[in-house]
Amino acid sequence: MPGTLLNVLKGEASPRRPVWLMRQAGRYLPEYRALRAEKGGFLALVYDTDAAAEITLQPIRRFGFDGAILFSDILIVPYAMGQDLTFLAGEGPRLAPPLVDATLASLEPVPSRLSPIYDTVAKVRAQLGPETTMLGFAGSPWTVATYMVAGEGSRDQHEARAMAYRDPAAFQAIVDAIIAVTVEYLSGQIAAGAEAVQLFDSWAGSLAPAEFERWVIAPNALIATAIHERHPGVPVIGFPKGSGEKLPAYARETGVDAVGLDETIDPLWAAEALPQGMPVQGNLDPLLLLAGGDELDRQTRRVLDTFAGRPHVFNLGHGIGQFTPIEHVERLLAVVRGAEG
Numbered sequence: 001m002p003g004t005l006l007n008v009l010k011g012e013a014s015p016r017r018p019v020w021l022m023r024q025a026g027r028y029l030p031e032y033r034a035l036r037a038e039k040g041g042f043l044a045l046v047y048d049t050d051a052a053a054e055i056t057l058q059p060i061r062r063f064g065f066d067g068a069i070l071f072s073d074i075l076i077v078p079y080a081m082g083q084d085l086t087f088l089a090g091e092g093p094r095l096a097p098p099l100v101d102a103t104l105a106s107l108e109p110v111p112s113r114l115s116p117i118y119d120t121v122a123k124v125r126a127q128l129g130p131e132t133t134m135l136g137f138a139g140s141p142w143t144v145a146t147y148m149v150a151g152e153g154s155r156d157q158h159e160a161r162a163m164a165y166r167d168p169a170a171f172q173a174i175v176d177a178i179i180a181v182t183v184e185y186l187s188g189q190i191a192a193g194a195e196a197v198q199l200f201d202s203w204a205g206s207l208a209p210a211e212f213e214r215w216v217i218a219p220n221a222l223i224a225t226a227i228h229e230r231h232p233g234v235p236v237i238g239f240p241k242g243s244g245e246k247l248p249a250y251a252r253e254t255g256v257d258a259v260g261l262d263e264t265i266d267p268l269w270a271a272e273a274l275p276q277g278m279p280v281q282g283n284l285d286p287l288l289l290l291a292g293g294d295e296l297d298r299q300t301r302r303v304l305d306t307f308a309g310r311p312h313v314f315n316l317g318h319g320i321g322q323f324t325p326i327e328h329v330e331r332l333l334a335v336v337r338g339a340e341g
Helices: 004-009 030-039 042-047 049-063 076-081 111-127 141-150 158-166 168-192 209-230 244-253 267-273 286-291 294-306 326-338
Strands: 067-069 084-088 092-096 133-139 196-201 236-240 258-260 280-284 312-316
Touching: 004 133, 004 196, 004 312, 030 042, 030 049, 042 049, 042 084, 042 111, 049 067, 049 111, 049 326, 076 084, 076 111, 076 141, 076 168, 092 141, 111 133, 111 168, 133 141, 133 168, 141 158, 141 168, 141 196, 141 209, 158 168, 158 209, 168 196, 168 209, 196 209, 209 236, 209 244, 236 244, 244 258, 244 267, 267 280, 267 294, 280 286, 280 294, 286 294, 286 326, 294 312, 294 326
Parallel strands: 067 133, 133 196, 196 236, 236 258, 258 280, 280 312
Antiparallel strands: 084 092
């Protein structure tokens, strides 16, 4: 019997609002920090499938979330495409060689780098009850491409944006390659037990409208179509962070089954502007969860009330912060679950 989260992602409104939090498996949990101290660096944890499965399950055991989100990283795709991937303490991920200085053809793909992720999915799904939905994910092509081109994250993604203007054919080739690998990657996760998948487009907000159409909407539409053809009935959640007024076009044109809202989106506007009946996910500010207090309660209820008329998954507007107190998460869940009717 599918869990409530899966039902809602398929379009069923429910008085019991399912809840999970982006980055719920991670650094705010003492049990995660203990395991990381024992096992080593981030990438080592991702590729230790027993450890990665344990990390994925930790927030389910502690909080009873309705969805378990795979512990991994969006840069596994470029790693499988042949770029070297490292995580530097305090500096974030690095990909080499950056494609601003090298060609896509110079990369030697290593598809075997995807297989351990599938093993993690299978190990987690085997330990979940039927009421908990297993969520897989990948980065959306635009966001992944920004890292591949620059070799690292940046505030304005100017290397990728400039390349897309200067040499759109070369940039299109990078995006097309990411699309192909991402379809295989998500399909592998689903075959291993993922019941829904999310596309994270963390840097979608940096693009002008025409570029958003080409580099966000069009690639995500191709991925959603391919996943639906291969795996009918498996929901695809699109999360184009920072898309603002471009969000309704994204919702209409990509073919995703549900849209995630970041914290800058006014819930009242979204409830009016998005296609009627389309499932939405979000969108409490992660910093409000960090701050806690009465305002956390008030804003949580506002999100719940605003989306009471459509299928809604309660979530944050982005990932839970590293220093978020456990008691604030418990308070949030008490409000969400106390609103069940």
